[in-house]
Amino acid sequence: MSTAPSKGTVVPETVPASSLPPDTPSYDVVVVGFGIAGGCAALEAARTGARVLLLERAAVHGGTSSMSGGHFYLGAGTAVQQATGHEDSVEDMYEYLVAVSKEPEKDKIRVYCEESVAHFDWLETLGFTFERSYYPEKAVIQPGTEGLMFTGNEKVWPFKDAARPAPRGHKVPVAGDTEGTKMVMDLLRDRCEEAGVEVRYETGATRLVVDDAAVVDDAAHGVGSGPRVVGVAWKSFEQTGFVRAGGVVIAAGGFVMNPDMVAEHTPALAQNLFTLGSTYDDGLGIRLGQSVGAELKHMDEPFITAPVYPPSQLLTGIIVNQAGERFVAEDSYHSRTSQFVMEQPGSAAYLIVDSEHVEYPKFPLAPLIDGYETLEELESSLGLPSGAVAASLERYNDHAARGEDPDFHKGAEWLSPQGTGPWAVFDLRLGKAMYAGFTLGGMRVTVDGEVQRPDGSVVAGLYATGACASNLAQDGKGYCSGTQLGEGSFFGRRAGRAAAGRSFSA
Structure with a gap:
């Protein structure tokens, strides 16, 4: 006997493009979600000259990114590493991340390491400077404004034997757990405004618009047979509507706030844990991807800590x-x-x-x-x-x-x-210690954020980044603080440029 899916796991139906009104507005790129990944995607797309619309369900920008401790996991010889006397290389960073990742996607890890220094420099162009200082103690987060500390298992066996240890947790120069990331998100908002990104708050994407008449089958470029994503349906309070798009980037967060998805994929997060997420980390972005055949990866991997x-x-x-x-x-x-x-x-x-x-x-x-x-x-x-x-x-x-x-x-x-x-x-017993956690799994994507099907082909016109995508694929035992902000901003930039039809250069 079949059973209907739980409400929180329902996959939205797609909308045929042929049903859209003729006056439906059109954009080059539509980005769903204004956290660190979505903001960086929108900014990079706009800087190529694309007309960009950014939809955010909340009344303000930031998402779950604004709740983080302000670490960006970066290395391979950043200015802070050099100033504090810590040697690091692309190979050491690469070997470490491969060692701590579950089923590592080496092409993504390689490019992340090779372009880490350039990405560090790009982040500082937003309008802040990482303090050229080092915090030597073992802590969850620096108590002050120190710009660098160890935020993973770099000095822990067996990883210390896999690669030369180096600190890579780069913290925004603001004391406190979340104020630094809020500052970065405010700067990102300002840069998006300067670049001409149109932002609509309290507006969420509800369904993907697909063009069945534009069935794509380009095996030479990894594009499988299927309809092209050409826009989204949106809802703002009681208002609804549609927008067309040359490319759609989903950056709508994880699913830790969705009890049904948590029960299905990461039941450990339902056991007396404090969930680290915003109201809208409900997995809708992931389910939008599923509506057009996206493969999901590492959905059973949680981050849990006390x-x-x-x-x-x-x-x-x-x-x-x-x-x-x-x-x-x-x-x-x-x-x-x-x-x-x-x-x-x-x-x-x-x-x-x-x-x-x-x-x-x-x-x-x-x-x-x-x-x-x-x-x-x-x-x-x-x-x-x-x-x-x-x-x-x-x-x-x-x-x-x-x-x-x-x-x-x-x-x-x-x-x-x-x-x-x-x-x-x-x-340290569960239920006695204050455990907290969030989800790590999401849509399978290429190095440029193209959403992939189970056969490896890509869904034309659809991209994903941030917590709703699976990128560096670290498991909970190998996770490093700063990965979410680091990979979210880095791969967000790549997805934005790809959606705008531009090749990426850090």
Whole structure:
């Protein structure tokens, strides 16, 4: 017996171009969504001379991009890296991103690395300058305006053996978690206005317009047989209408705010998590792509995290599961650690730190359970097997005293024996720690943002970028802070120029 799809997973029907009124307005490029990806797509398209319309469902620009911490993942020798004495190369950046990506699309990673410095320079032309300074501590985000820090697993095994580590998290020079990205989005809005982009707020695309009479079949250029996308249907409050377009760029965000899509693709995000997204991260952009045959990739990959640092001193401790055993290198990037926690029985884990190394975070996402005078008391209170934590600590302490960690290869700078009681225990259990997450999957696209079908052919006239597209394809364990803003802005630019019919040059 077949069942109807849930409301949140319904794929919109397309609109035949032949049904449009003769006075339907026409644009060279229509961009759907004014986050970092959509804004960069619209700006680059307009700068080629294209007539561009940008539709945004919210009353203001920014989208989920404005909620981010302000990191752009960039490297290969940027001005900030050079000024702070950090050597990096295209090859090191490339090898690292390949190592942390799930089913890496090497052509995209290659061009992202090769043009990273030029993209860094382009970002600064928006009207700001990354501070030429480095923050050396392990943190989720710099507390000040420092322009560079490590924001991934570059120094974590096995990735540190795959490529020479280098910091690539470039932060906008504004203190605070979100103010820097808001500043960038304001500057992007200003540049779009100067370039002549027409922006309509509180207006969302609802369906794609296709021209069945213009069936395209150009195998030589990777275009499969099928109708061309030639516009969109839109809705603003009670008003509706259509626009024609030479190219449509979907940059409408992910699907973390759509319970039905989350349940279908990333059920872990429905388990007592704080969702990182705007109201309109409901997957509509992805479903618009599905309406014309787009293939979806990595839809089951979430980003999930509950950082146990800062203070970074806590990483000298050990993280154990319900069996009292270690299962991850504690110096891993916070999302990597959290993903390993999710895989433990009951999604349960505890961070244990002795009295010589414990520091108490001001705003703990992993709350303190208690301090225990003896390991026996700790095990009994937490319901862990008798002697399990004691055995794990004994092995860890013995190797840490020699600067070694043969089990998980934690970096030497974080190895310190935890042998002095009392021991503090921080709660990493799902439902106790403050876990947050968002989605990573989306439409399959080419390096220029052309939406692809399962056979690899492209849907003529349709492009996708940002959180509704699958580009660098990092999984949750390999994600680097700054990837969303970095790849969203970079591939957004490429999609905008491609939709305008122009080749891209960084």
